[in-house]
Structure formats: C-alpha cells, structure tokens
Amino acid sequence: MAGLLSLFLSVGRRAPPFSSPRIPWFVVGAAMLESAAALSVPPPASSAEPILTVNNIEVIYDDVILVLRGVSLSVPQGEIVTLLGPNGAGKSTTLKAISGLLRTENGRVTRGEITFMGESIANADPETIVRKGIFQVMEGRRIVEDMTVIENLRLGAFTRRDGAKAIKSDLDMVLDYFPRLRERTGLAGYLSGGEQQMLAIGRAMMARPKLILLDEPSMGLSPLLVKEVFSIIRTLNRELGITLLLVEQNAKMALGAASTGYIMESGKVVLDGPAASLMDNEDVKEFYLGGGGEHRKSFKNLKSFKRRKRWL
Numbered sequence: 184m185a186g187l188l189s190l191f192l193s194v195g196r197r198a199p200p201f202s203s204p205r206i207p208w209f210v211v212g213a214a215m216l217e218s219a220a221a222l223s224v225p226p227p228a229s230s231a232e233p234i235l236t237v238n239n240i241e242v243i244y245d246d247v248i249l250v251l252r253g254v255s256l257s258v259p260q261g262e263i264v265t266l267l268g269p270n271g272a273g274k275s276t277t278l279k280a281i282s283g284l285l286r287t288e289n290g291r292v293t294r295g296e297i298t299f300m301g302e303s304i305a306n307a308d309p310e311t312i313v314r315k316g317i318f319q320v321m322e323g324r325r326i327v328e329d330m331t332v333i334e335n336l337r338l339g340a341f342t343r344r345d346g347a348k349a350i351k352s353d354l355d356m357v358l359d360y361f362p363r364l365r366e367r368t369g370l371a372g373y374l375s376g377g378e379q380q381m382l383a384i385g386r387a388m389m390a391r392p393k394l395i396l397l398d399e400p401s402m403g404l405s406p407l408l409v410k411e412v413f414s415i416i417r418t419l420n421r422e423l424g425i426t427l428l429l430v431e432q433n434a435k436m437a438l439g440a441a442s443t444g445y446i447m448e449s450g451k452v453v454l455d456g457p458a459a460s461l462m463d464n465e466d467v468k469e470f471y472l473g474g475g476g477e478h479r480k481s482f483k484n485l486k487s488f489k490r491r492k493r494w495l
C-alpha cells in the first residue's frame with residue numbers, strides 16, 4: 184500500500200499523456216522506529232491547540248547525510264502555518280518526515296519526536312499516517328498524467344473504508360470547489376499547470392485529511408494562477424476547517440495566508456512568529472519580500488537568530 188501511495192506522490196510528473204502506465208512498486212524497508220527521548224512540548228504558536236508538533240527532530244538520509252538538525256515547530260488546529268527558506272534549507276524534508284515519505288528516499292528521523300493529535304508518528308509508514316489524517320501534496324504536483332481527472336481524484340480516497348457513496352459525495356464536493364476540473368474530461372496530462380495543482384489539492388481532499396502538507400503550490404504558476412490557488416487554499420481552510428502546513432518560495436502570498444511562519448536555513452529553524460509580525464520584520468522584508476535578491480545575507484549572522492532559543 185505504501186507503494187501505491189508512492190505512485191501518486193512520487194511519479195507522473197514528467198510522463199507524457201499517452202505513454203504506457205508506469206507503476207513502480209516501491210519496496211519500503213522495515214520500519215526503523217527510534218526510541219526518541221521524551222522531550223518537552225514546544226510553546227504554542229497561537230491560542231488554538233496544536234494538531235501537530237515537531238520537536239527537535241534530526242533527519243538523516245542514507246544513514247550518513249544529516250539534513251535536519253533540531254527542527255521544532257507547532258501547527259495549531261484549523262490554522263495555516265507556513266515554512267519558508269532558501270533552496271536546500273530542509274523544508275521538503277521536514278514535510279516528508281511528517282508524512283512518512285522520508286522512508287521512500289532512504290531517510291529517517293533519528294532524533295526528536297513528531298506528534299499528531301497526541302500520538303507519536305515519527306517513522307510511521309506513510310499509509311498509517313494518511314489514515315490518521317495527514318496528506319502531503321508533493322512539490323511538482325505529481326498527478327498521474329495518463330489517468331483522467333476523476334481517476335486521479337479517486338486515487339486520493341484509496342485508504343478510505345467508508346464506502347462508494349461517501350466517496351462519490353466527496354468527489355462531487357471536490358469538483359464543486361474546483362469547477363474548472365469538472366469540465367476536463369480528458370487525461371490529466373493535458374491540464375494546465377494551475378489545473379494540475381488544483382487536481383493535486385483535490386486529490387488530497389479525497390482522503391478527508393485533517394492536515395494537508397502542501398509543498399510549493401505556487402511553483403511554475405503565473406501570478407494570476409498563484410492568486411487563484413491561494414484563494415482556494417484559504418477557502419478550504421475556512422470552510423472545511425482543514426489545517427495546512429505550507430512550504431513556499433512565495434513568501435508574500437504564504438505569509439498573507441498563514442497565521443504563523445517559520446523560516447529555515449541549513450536544516451534549522453532560524454526565525455518564527457506570527458505571520459503578520461514576520462511580514463513587518465525588516466530582515467524578512469530584506470531577505471524574502473523583495474529586497475536582497477541574489478546577494479541576500481544569511482539569517483545565521485543575525486543577532487535575532489543567535490538569541491533564539493531552541494525548544495529542548
């Protein structure tokens with residue numbers, strides 16, 4: 184089942200519409216549960232109860248490549264939290280550590296704890312994590328291009344056991360949120376980039392998630408489509424109460440939608456706080472909201488980073 188999950192999370196991006204279906208069946212290694220030390224709970228980022236806490240995690244790929252070093256964050260129930268940072272900072276790795284997809288890339292959480300709705304999920308298998316209510320929409324959308332829109336959406340419901348009627352009703356609900364998709368009856372490979380992103384989000388909704396991990400939804404989209412996708416993200420959060428953890432390069436859009444932001448660099452969180460105050464922060468403005476560009480400095484040299492306490 185982890186292989187099927189990997190199918191639509193990991194492949195399909197570059198498949199031409201009429202190519203033959205390729206369904207790699209990942210052989211996921213045995214669970215490598217670490218006896219993570221009991222750590223204190225991070226301070227709440229808002230008044231809402233956290234649905235997810237990541238406490239001081241370390242992640243290693245291929246048993247040797249240390250990528251995350253003591254990352255902590257808290258996602259309050261019903262809110263949108265964003266994770267920002269330059270390429271290679273470890274944002275996607277953080278999402279994969281939460282969704283369990285790390286193990287499909289020979290990575291694992293070697294220290295720290297991840298707690299979802301009070302239960303430890305660090306190093307659990309991806310299917311178990313989907314069943315608990317977390318669904319990751321991977322960077323690059325990863326829809327299955329040689330399946331139709333409806334077939335892609337139905338894939339999102341593959342862990343559900345509540346019957347065809349409930350699934351059909353959710354399919355209609357998703358298509359109501361994405362009316363553009365209702366009109367697209369051909370193969371998903373022919374959808375525009377924005378429609379593919381909508382399909383990827385719609386497919387996540389079909390799993391009835393409590394928390395969606397969304398990796399760079401604005402990637403490769405025109406400014407108009409970015410606005411449309413973010414408007415849908417806000418609507419899903421407001422109307423369906425879905426909590427979102429959003430990784431983005433578009434800091435302005437992400438901080439505009441989120442209640443809380445975390446900024447990562449070189450495998451660590453270097454700054455965090457309410458999204459509105461991050462928007463007003465001079466360093467964030469310089470680094471992420473227009474200034475800086477190619478020559479931006481590192482957060483690690485800032486006094487505010489040096490003063491920042493780690494949750495331990």
Ligand SMILES: Nc1ncnc2c1ncn2[C@@H]1O[C@H](COP(=O)(O)OP(=O)(O)OP(=O)(O)O)[C@@H](O)[C@H]1O
Nearest residue numbers: 244248250268269270271272273274275276277288
């Ligand atoms: N499967 C993997 N095996 C080994 N190293 C990896 C793997 N995936 C990512 N890395 C490394 O981990 C580091 C963090 O990568 P990650 O993709 O998490 O960063 P990111 O902040 O999401 O960046 P981007 O915005 O470019 O996706 C990088 O140095 C990357 O090369």
